[in-house]
Amino acid sequence: MTTLHPAVHAVTQRIVERSKPTRERYLDLIERERERGVDRSRMGCGNLAHGFAASGEDKAVIRDGGAMNIGIVTAYNDMLSAHQPYYRYPEQMKLWAREVGATAQVAGGVPAMCDGVTQGLPGMDLSLFSRDTIALSTAVGLSHGMFEGVAMLGICDKIVPGLLIGALRFGHLPALLIPAGPMPSGLANKEKQRVRQLYAEGKCGREELLEAESASYHGAGTCTFYGTANSNQMMMEMMGLHVPQSAFVNPGTKLRQALTRAAVHRLAEIGLGGSDYRPLGHVVDEKAIVNAAIGLLATGGSTNHAIHLPAIARAAGIVMDWEDLDRLSSTVPLLARVYPNGSGDVNHFQAAGGLAYITKTLLEHGLLHGDILTIAKGGFADYTADPRLIDDQLVWEPTPDQPLDEAMVRPASNPFQPDGGMRLVKGNLGRAVFKTSAVDPARWTIEAPARVFADQNEVLAAFKAGELERDVVVVVRFQGPRATGMPELHKLTTPLGVLQDRGFRVALVTDGRMSGASGKVPAAIHVSPEALGGGPLAKVQDGDMIRLSAEEGSLEALVDFDEWEARQIADAPPPPLGTGRELFAFMRIGADEAEKGGSAMLAAMDTIV
Known part of the structure; x- marks a missing residue:
């Protein structure tokens, strides 16, 4: 087994030592919730009856209490391309849950705003605090106590961090995230950027600019550049919270559907009372947070996660700072060139070897924790394999020993640059x-x-x-x-x-x-x-x-x-007004610094936990 790089070990220990009191309190909390918190077995008859009244053919199973009930928290809307594919996921997931003797209900919906729509407009002032709103909405949905596991449907910028922060406060429940995948490649991002610069210089008109933007953002799925949304998906893989290597499979494909079905089946196995119980609060530990940070650096991911990752960690009682990121960046090499750090998009990245290859080469060089608890049956090693459909059966095959396109992906022995960026x-x-x-x-x-x-x-x-x-x-x-x-x-x-x-x-x-x-x-x-x-x-x-x-x-x-x-x-x-911004004044007034996550919600939470 490869020895962990001493710098990765040192940063991890730095976080562990700093987090001891808060992490201990967090683990005590979720253990108390598991033993004495709200669940179906402790509900009064009236409470429980309200919870399954409209459950149709699942009603008897939920009432009996002998099978796992999955709570679905969804960020579906059909304005946001990344989340539009989630429209039929809940009804499909209910069918797949029944295949393994489980049930599923939509626990709640959360908002999903698009920074691409609101860039430069007043609505962008709501963007960061939409993360806390999503966390609060997740908590409201899960507060009913009807569920033994959580499936989170979300992809984009503040949505994944918000879902995870909210679910971590119910960390005694097993949970995973289910992606929907990136849209197929459209107009090359470099060409889109060229047209943008021409427009800024007054050398082309609005119609030409709109045509370029429409050819780039052209269908259902995540935007294909390597921004915050796709960095989210990478981090969930690195933390072991996806079915392995499901991040960058396009929507509407048979493979995408097979991966979602596998996620429902796996959640039933790791559920509270299941055969392989894996609570979220134990999956997200200090090592998992470090893995997410390393993935961010190795792939040239979004700077927004310098805010979101400390906030996610904080929800699990873990304290990290920018010094941790800086020390890791001095050690972790840059292994990917995905637009805007290169010419190809995430589909090209995936075709070149993608996260499976990145994970493999980082593990081989001792630059990731390979011993983390994940939702996958085989542990973190499962994240070095690629999913395939063979005769309509979902299988994972070993990723190649070398990347298929070294303009997109490099081995850790030959990085684009030695610094994580x-x-x-x-x-x-x-x-x-x-x-x-x-x-x-x-x-x-x-x-x-x-x-x-x-x-x-x-x-x-x-x-x-x-x-x-x-x-x-x-x-x-x-x-x-x-x-x-x-x-x-x-x-x-x-x-x-x-x-x-x-x-x-x-x-x-x-x-x-x-x-x-x-x-x-x-x-x-x-x-x-x-x-x-x-x-x-x-x-x-x-x-x-x-x-x-x-x-x-x-x-x-x-x-x-x-x-x-x-x-x-x-x-x-003066403080911003209009477009609902005044409704968020209490969040602005109480927000702490960006290095801690820029959150009023977490700042207030710290005073009582």
């Missing part, structure tokens, strides 16, 4: 995340004068007016969780890319988020503490020299110390 930068401007995997190393250090903004639309206006035609560090502040809900500033990707292509030294520094598709422009994002409330970004003035360096791990305003200390804090803009 996500670094912690810190200094007198705070702590931030810098994703290096798509940035030319010649641009890993930028030193230039600041231009300060309080809104991404102000940046776009300055760009169109020609005011940014120079070396510049664009500072966009008052975008943190407490100020605006921490929107993604995706609209900045194109104009900053245009400036960089024109030969200028350009960087972005913000307490907001960038998209999971963050690209080639150097960026210090999620700056903590945020500007609202006195964070140091609120001191920056136009013209201040800013130094951002991934090599040095630094984020500094090069201002005389005494002058910096004497500076006044800039006034914050």
Whole structure:
């Protein structure tokens, strides 16, 4: 058996030691819930009757209580392409549950908003807190106590973290996630980006831009670039919460249906009272969290998970920080080039060997915990095999020893780069995340004068007016969780890319988020503490020299110390109103820093658990 890399062991132990008191309290909680919490056997007759009143042919089985009942939590809607395939999943899952003597009910639905629809619009201010809303909705659905296992139907950005955070508070129940897969490849992402830049420069019109976007996002399934949604799917594989290697199988195929059926059957086996009980709260442990972080780094995944992964961990009593990610990034090599870090999309990645090969080569080099508890019968080794349908039977075959396309996937012995591509930068401007995997190393250090903004639309206006035609560090502040809900500033990707292509030294520094598709422009994002409330970004003035360096791990305003200390804090803009944003004011007011997950819900929870 391959020896675990000492750096991976050290980071894991660092997390274990830091988490001892909170993890112990969490495990005590879920054990109490298993022994004395609400379940069907403890319900009064009236309570139970309400729970199965409309269950049709499953009514007698649920009433008897002798078979496992699966609670389905679904993020279905038919506006969001990734979740549209879930429409018929519940009725199919009920049939498959009956095949193994179990039953299934939809426990509840959760919202599923699309950042692609809301980018740059007021609705984006609701995006981060939709994760907490999803967690709360999951808890409401599971609170009825009717279930011995949980099947979560969700894929995209905040949806998977929200589902998992909510389900972890019912961690005595076995649970798994069921993906629906990416849409087939459409217009190449690089061509889409080219048209976007032409539009930003005024060289093509709206009709041409819309045609390009429609050819890229063209059908049911997850968007095919490697953003937050597809990074979610990778992490669930690395944590052992999927049927092995089900992440990137296209919707509407026989293989996709067979994998969903297998998930229902497997959940019945690992259910509370099943033959192979595997509670969610034990599957998601410190090693599983480290595996997710390693997968994120090895594949060049979304920066949004620098927020989501600490939040998921926190729901399971585990405490991780950006220092953990930074130390792992120094050890974990970059093994995948998926757009925006390369030319091919997730379908090309899957065809080249995908996660099965990535998992295999990381294990061979001691860069993953191979001994984690998973939902799979054979343990984590099962995640190195590829699912196939042979004579309509679902089987898993060993993944090839070498990737099929080394432009997409590399072995750990010959990586694209030795660094995992996500670094912690810190200094007198705070702590931030810098994703290096798509940035030319010649641009890993930028030193230039600041231009300060309080809104991404102000940046776009300055760009169109020609005011940014120079070396510049664009500072966009008052975008943190407490100020605006921490929107993604995706609209900045194109104009900053245009400036960089024109030969200028350009960087972005913000307490907001960038998209999971963050690209080639150097960026210090999620700056903590945020500007609202006195964070140091609120001191920056136009013209201040800013130094951002991934090599040095630094984020500094090069201002005389005494002058910096004497500076006044800039006034914050008024809180956002309209598009329902005022309803989320209580979440903004109570939110903690991005490094802890940017959550009011988890911050409040910590005070009582």
